[in-house]
Amino acid sequence: MWRLALRNALAHRARLALTLIAVILGVTFVTGSLVLTDTSQRLLDDQFRTATAGVDLTVRDAAAFDSAMGVEVERDPLPPTVVDQIRTVPGVATASPVVRGSGLLSTDKTAGGKAIVPSGSSLLASWEPAPVGAFTLRAGRPPAADDEIVIDAATAEGHHIALGDTITVQAERTAGLRVVGLAGFGGAAGLPGSTVGLVNLPTAQRLLGLGDGVTEVAVIAAEDIDPQQLQNRVAAALGTEYAVAASRDIAAASADAAKTQVAYLQLMLLALAAAALLVGAFLIANTFSIVITQRTREIAVLRAAGATGGQVLRSVLGEAFLVGITASIAGVGLGVATAAWLRSLAGAFGITLPDGGLIVAPRTVIIAFLVGIGVTIVSAIGPARRAATVAPVEAMRLSSASAATGGRARTVIGWIMTGLGAAGLTAVIAGPRSSVGLIAPVGAAAISVIVGLVLLGPAVTPTLARLIGRPLDAAGVPGRLARESAARAPRRTAATALALAIGLALISFMTVLATSIKASVASSYKEVISADYVIESARNEMLGGLSHHVHHHVSELAEVAVASRLRYGHWKDGEATRALTAVDPATLPEVASPRMVAGGLNALSGGGIVLAESVARQRHLAVGDSLPMTFSLTGTQRIPVVGLMLDRDAHALSTDYLISLDTFSENYREHVDASVFVKIANGVSDVAAKKAINGVLADYPTAQLRDQAAAVAGRTLMIDQVLGMVTALLMLTILIAALGITNTLALSIMERTREIGLLRAVGMTGGQMRWMIRGEAVLIAALAIVLGVGMGIAFAAGTVAALGSAIEAPLVLPVGRLLIIVTVAALAGLLAGLLPARRAARLDVLTAIAAS
Known part of the structure; x- marks a missing residue:
């Protein structure tokens, strides 16, 4: 049966091609997300390890905690006496005072220069030679005089600054300094998204307004001293007013703080990847369902020849396994390339990530294969079970038409699930505002609605298709035939439309929710703030x-x-x-x-x-x-x-x-x-x-x-950035769903070859045939638009209400953006029907009529 599965997969490779693409896209998204976040986290670890590589201990002012929400807390400066006190501790080889803070660099104003404002920090620090200092000279020399500075090579290259040029440094005090050196950080030309200015210790203290204080003391242990033992000695000598920590621990803590944003990004990317895979799962299940229906006679012959139901089941799942493993191999390769694109996309929307070589961990490959193979097999289980449970004689007599609307139990459960979900959303929306919020019930209600519609789809699709497709009657006979064709195959039409509907629901939900939150922020700000x-x-x-x-x-x-x-x-x-x-x-x-x-x-x-x-x-x-x-x-x-x-x-x-x-x-x-x-x-x-x-x-x-409008825009900038990035990524789900429409129609043409031949024989032209297939594609897209945009708005309304007192604003519908979403979906449906329509119009009439 495994050999048969392989032969079937190869024999029907054209039918499975678009399914393969859908799985590839989903695996690509998962792989790219994991590679990007793994790479960013590893680069952050390396960056902070490099910063403390030659130092055993770091002494700073004591603090109750080191960082909060990804931001390092500031500490009081240390008096110079602390440095002398540390140097007297037995086992200390070197105790170097270090000063660092924020200092904005500006190019020479006399030459029409301007401020260099990076997306990240503007670091000003005292120059420390190795092993204390993490920066190494790439050109020039270290700063010696009070009017000299070394800057990072990346900033120098990006702003055309050369040795001997004068730049302005603005911290607590401002000074013009001459560039005497260019430095790199480890193997990089600088810190990602940052500028670096390195001066001598007295200049750093003066510009940062520290007097004779220092930010921290870097301690190197003597060769025969254990750093942990030295840490205990230094801590005992200084008392509880100062924090003495292993530099590697500080590096790890700093890296963890910096990873906070990366962790949020990973969660968002994996959630979107899950959405893409869910949409792909509908396409996989639909494809296998159609292919199995078309192969009922073949399956009947196998059963008559002695194949058991279990063997048929394994044969179909074997095909799914081959699709999954092939897609996973391709998806992993594309995912690595996609990670670089995702990093650029994040940067375009204001999320700065460290730049460096991509890291593909074994875990990423394993997860990608498990996801790709698992989603494909799970999606194919339903069609495989239907194939395995059909009796040989019944299969011989079945036509290949797929008109099943689902069992009565399925329909009843679907109505119950949909009703419960709708009732839950209505209760949250119509109920009193809650200061605590009811997000969990809204999520449960949304899941109930989606599951209900999946179960209910085949039963209600004929009615919806005929109702929503009435405008197609204006196109004459091809339009009416398109409407009836969609209604005659409710299971196929419902699965295809729901795949696109889920993507549209997510985009509509994010758009409406973001617009409502922005409107709330703007309204409350304008009501409370009266400043000009x-x-x-x-x-x-x-x-x-x-x-x-x-x-x-x-x-x-x-x-x-x-x-x-x-x-x-x-x-x-x-x-x-x-x-x-x-x-x-x-x-x-x-x-x-x-x-x-x-x-x-x-x-x-x-x-x-x-x-x-x-x-x-x-x-x-x-x-x-x-x-x-x-x-x-x-x-x-x-x-x-x-x-x-x-x-x-x-x-x-x-x-x-x-x-x-x-x-x-x-x-x-x-x-x-x-x-x-x-x-x-x-x-x-x-x-x-x-x-x-x-x-x-x-x-x-x-x-x-x-002014007030600009201030509100600044406060909602992050919402716009997240919405823009999420929308761009969710377009992947629209692409997968559009492939689903193309795949479904292409397979249905194989199923309806004889019907198409008879229509052509009684006078339908090739142009009319193309319009019929395109009309069916647009109708499927229209069904998805009604369901998807409707669900998105309902879920957003429930979420706004569930946020309670946090969002005291009515639901705001961005009509313009929603119309753009609707237009894109309709165009996707039209484009998805082009290739199937072309193939249907080019079928030879006599050959089509003769098809079984």
Whole structure:
């Protein structure tokens, strides 16, 4: 039977070709996702290991935690006495002071230069020779004088900077420095998405405003000393005020923090890969179902010759196995190439990933083969079982038409599942807003609807096809025949349409949900924020990235009445990490109008915290209670609750937790602002105010003056980036589904060869035949559009309602984008019918009539 499976697969290779392509695309997606994330994680590990390769221990100021939400926390600088103290510890061979911080590079202004603003960090550090320093000279020499700098070779090449050129470095202080060297990082020309400036220690301290302090101390153990033993000695000598850690542990922790974004990307890519495979599974099952139906006489002969049902089952599954393994081999190869494309795609949508050689782990290959073979075999089980359970005599008498609509039990279960899912979604949408959210019930309801439609499809497809296909009657006889043809094969039509419908549902869901969230953000921001302008970092950094000098200079302008700043910070809530917003309670009411439920905003001046109403309800807190919060700098503090704010208004200020700037300064080392809200003075025109503010911002290249529309766009930029990337990737599911339409129609033409010959014999022209097949393809696409877009909108409506108080906005339907989705799907259906229509029109009439 295995030899028979191989012969059947080769004999019907044309019928299985498009199925093979669908599986290849799904495996390619899975492989590419795993290769990309494995490569990014390995490169991050290598990057941080390289940074600490020659150092045994690193001494820093103590902190309660090292990073939060993928961002390293800042620490207080170390006094120079600590360096001397470390050097006296027995077993220390070298103790080198290290300074690093943020310093923006600008090319020579006298030559019309401009700021170099990378997508990542702008690193300014003290030059340290190997083995302490991770950077190695590629040209020139190390910086010796206070006016000299070494920059990374990648930045020099990208911005045409040569040895001897003068560049400006802007940190806490600004200075013009002469480039005396170009450095590389390991085998790379620089750090991915970053600029690097290396100066001598005194210059780094001066530019970063550290006085004689240092960021950390790099310690190298003597040859005969165990690093763990030395770590214990240094820790005992310094006490608990300082953290002494193995450099390899710090490298691993830093890499783990940087991998946070990569982990989110991997989850998203694998979810989309699963969607692509699900759509492909419909195509596989449909193809095998049609092929088995067309081979009923062949199967009957096998049964009559003594083949058992089990042998027939194994034969069909053997064909599926051959398709799966062939597709997996091709998919793994294409997946490696696709990983590079996915990295470029992520970069195009603002997700920067490290660049380097691709890594294909054995696990990736194993998973790809398991997925490719597993999905193909599982999808073919249903058709294989039907083939194995048909009696020989019955199979001899069966025609090859596929008009089955499914059993009564299947239909009843389908109605029940669909009804339960629809009822669940309706209950969430029509029910009261929940502050906790009902996402899980919405997901369960969505799954119930999809499963119900899969079971119910064959039963309702004839009615839907005749109803939705009525416009085809305008095309005359070919249109009516297309409608009836789709209705006569409900199982085939339903499976093909549902494959496309799932892809359309996902795209519609993401589009409607993203639009609704953006509308909510814009609405709440405009309601709460009354400032004329907001100044923010053009890079939209998580913690702000706006120099505190900006607020100082802007607030001194005569054209500005009020300048109120915000800062963001992270804190530990048990094992979870949360964000908070720091505000100035004295000036915030002049640029915003947040509504309080209890307490008052001015009470923040006493060192308390204001919570969003839903958070207080979840935690059972009221004004007068206290909230334990762990800060990296000061450890666990109990902060008194002094007020409760409407959720919508708190979200306009970005988080559910608000403290004062004074409280922030007591518990955080970071001193960068996230936003500066500006209210212009009475009698000052917008033109004059913008000119004055932009004049101040000229010295701060990353600071950007925005009106309300631009500020909202900055806050929703990530939503647009994710939506754009997800939509681009989901188009793969549309492609697979379109292949399904092509495959189904191509196979149905083989099935209907005699019928096509008779139609041509009674006078149907080749052009009419082409229109009939194309009309059937468009009808299948129309069925998918109605089901898919309808499901997508319903699921989005349920999700918006389930988010409760987090999204206090009505469902927003982006009609323009939805029309684009509908148009693309309709065109995909039309294009999918071109090849089958051409083949049907070119069939020889006499040969077709003679076909059995």
